Amino acid sequence: MSSELTQIADFTQLFVGDTPLIDTRAPIEFDQGAFPFTQSLPLMSDSERELIGTCYKNKGQEQAVALGHELVQGEIKQARLDTWLEFIKNNPNGALYCFRGGMRSQITQQWIYEASGINYPRIKGGYKALRRFLIDETDRIMNTITPIVIGGQTGCGKTLLLDTLKDTIDLEGLANHRGSAFGNTTTPQPTQINFENALAIELIKKQACSHLVFEDEGSNVGTVHIPQCVQHKTTQAELVLLEASVEERLKVSMDAYVINMQQDFITQDPINGFDNFC
Numbered sequence: 001m002s003s004e005l006t007q008i009a010d011f012t013q014l015f016v017g018d019t020p021l022i023d024t025r026a027p028i029e030f031d032q033g034a035f036p037f038t039q040s041l042p043l044m045s046d047s048e049r050e051l052i053g054t055c056y057k058n059k060g061q062e063q064a065v066a067l068g069h070e071l072v073q074g075e076i077k078q079a080r081l082d083t084w085l086e087f088i089k090n091n092p093n094g095a096l097y098c099f100r101g102g103m104r105s106q107i108t109q110q111w112i113y114e115a116s117g118i119n120y121p122r123i124k125g126g127y128k129a130l131r132r133f134l135i136d137e138t139d140r141i142m143n144t145i146t147p148i149v150i151g152g153q154t155g156c157g158k159t160l161l162l163d164t165l166k167d168t169i170d171l172e173g174l175a176n177h178r179g180s181a182f183g184n185t186t187t188p189q190p191t192q193i194n195f196e197n198a199l200a201i202e203l204i205k206k207q208a209c210s211h212l213v214f215e216d217e218g219s220n221v222g223t224v225h226i227p228q229c230v231q232h233k234t235t236q237a238e239l240v241l242l243e244a245s246v247e248e249r250l251k252v253s254m255d256a257y258v259i260n261m262q263q264d265f266i267t268q269d270p271i272n273g274f275d276n277f278c
Helices: 011-016 027-032 046-059 061-071 074-090 103-116 126-142 158-164 171-175 192-205 228-235 246-268 273-277
Strands: 021-023 038-040 095-097 146-151 211-215 238-241
Touching (some): 011 192, 027 038, 074 103, 146 228, 158 211, 171 211
Parallel strands (some): 021 038, 021 095, 146 238
16 A cells, blocks of 8 residues: 555655655654754654664564564554654644655555555655755756855944845855854754755745845855855855944944844843853
8 A cells, every 4th residue: 555655756846835744764863964844753763773774684674674563563653653643733734754765654654544544645765865856956056046245344244234135045044153253153053964955945945036145155154064066156256345344343243242142042041041141
């Protein structure tokens, strides 16, 4: 029956529509990289995956599958089914995936169907296919659009200007970093993979624009690196250089790196926020 259940191969619409996704990979895989609007609801825990992987290497696929069914049965299986069905109840137009669109997502899809009669679609090719698609789309779209780069000294208001424009790619926002020595925010930066995925999705959503505005960046924003194709195209782009007085730059920098930052810490943790900021 699993071969007859729905698969999704239109990845563009998947990302343009912010489709909610179930990631059935193990938590350790999810933490390395996933996609926006995705929730980690694994078929197997990290330890179960490791046991099954060892069994597969030593005894082959058939015994590994048998071990998987032995490890994930009864109350454990029901608990995982319950989390999937709750997600589906809240996200009826979503989909699910595993690493290659293979056994883990097929088993999950089949169990969901058997338990509820719901034909919840899985991603053809899984995470690997989605990731390859986003990498290729980043390269393709950067070769079709004309970037405009906004530059200038720290505090001249580049980000403030960017926020007033429509057709922009906010690299610092996607990287969760203000792009300078004082650029850290109250929350961690994304992994490299998650940054690249989010950037690709923004490009896909805005690929109809003939021009896209970027802030002038180096090869990285904080700890994440800007893809080579983006670096190459933006370094050749037309540069709009902003100028501001020292007084204006001091005010903008004070607002961004002190006043607003302090408020962010306090909002995140009303009790310890001020001490965390200091």
